[in-house]
Amino acid sequence: MGKEKAIVLLSGGMDSATLLWLAKRDFGKVWALSFNYGQRHAVELRYAEELARMAEVEEHIVVEIPIYRSLKGSALTDEEVEVPKEDYPQDSPPITTVPMRNLNFLAIAAAFADSLGITTLGIGVHALDTPYPDCRPEFITAAEAAINASSILTAKEKMRIHVWAPFLGMSKRDIALLGKELGVPYEKTYSCYEGTEPPCGECPTCRQREEALREIYP
Ligand SMILES: [Zn+2]
Numbered sequence: 001m002g003k004e005k006a007i008v009l010l011s012g013g014m015d016s017a018t019l020l021w022l023a024k025r026d027f028g029k030v031w032a033l034s035f036n037y038g039q040r041h042a043v044e045l046r047y048a049e050e051l052a053r054m055a056e057v058e059e060h061i062v063v064e065i066p067i068y069r070s071l072k073g074s075a076l077t078d079e080e081v082e083v084p085k086e087d088y089p090q091d092s093p094p095i096t097t098v099p100m101r102n103l104n105f106l107a108i109a110a111a112f113a114d115s116l117g118i119t120t121l122g123i124g125v126h127a128l129d130t131p132y133p134d135c136r137p138e139f140i141t142a143a144e145a146a147i148n149a150s151s152i153l154t155a156k157e158k159m160r161i162h163v164w165a166p167f168l169g170m171s172k173r174d175i176a177l178l179g180k181e182l183g184v185p186y187e188k189t190y191s192c193y194e195g196t197e198p199p200c201g202e203c204p205t206c207r208q209r210e211e212a213l214r215e216i217y218p
Pocket of ligand 1: 191192193194195199200201202203204205206
């Protein structure tokens, strides 16, 4: 892909870090985009900053979305809702879902793409994320269609913006295996929903992470 440019959504967790390293391998210029949306685990932003620095991105942009603080009901942004310790429910979106999060993130990434002339938006959603509606393949397809329908680049330059989600069919373990190959510094990533240091070790994302890394870095 050589000279092409990409923006990667970077939370500071292991999936988005792996995506950033993959983007650095496959694209000429890479930007990282992180969000402060009032998440309980805003500490992840410090990790994102360090990862972006290590990956030598063109620029690490941090966008504030304070409105999420005033929305009730998500364990990630509402102080009154506890982070669950059990696995995700199979049939309904987990309490850790943040409404429209990825739609907002991709819309903002697309705004940067339009202004910077970037045609690839990378997002690290994967197979274990499917309980979240905005992490499913049908969402990615629909978001890409909406972005192209509203893009200046698309309208003016006849360019297509691609929502790049290479981990859609991959498990967390597959991602960790790829990351090992790419030399992702997993010790510099942060995944816990509680936002504590050290991580709680009990929330679903802590456990998924631990399971994925255990076999690969025994
Ligand atoms: Zn945790």
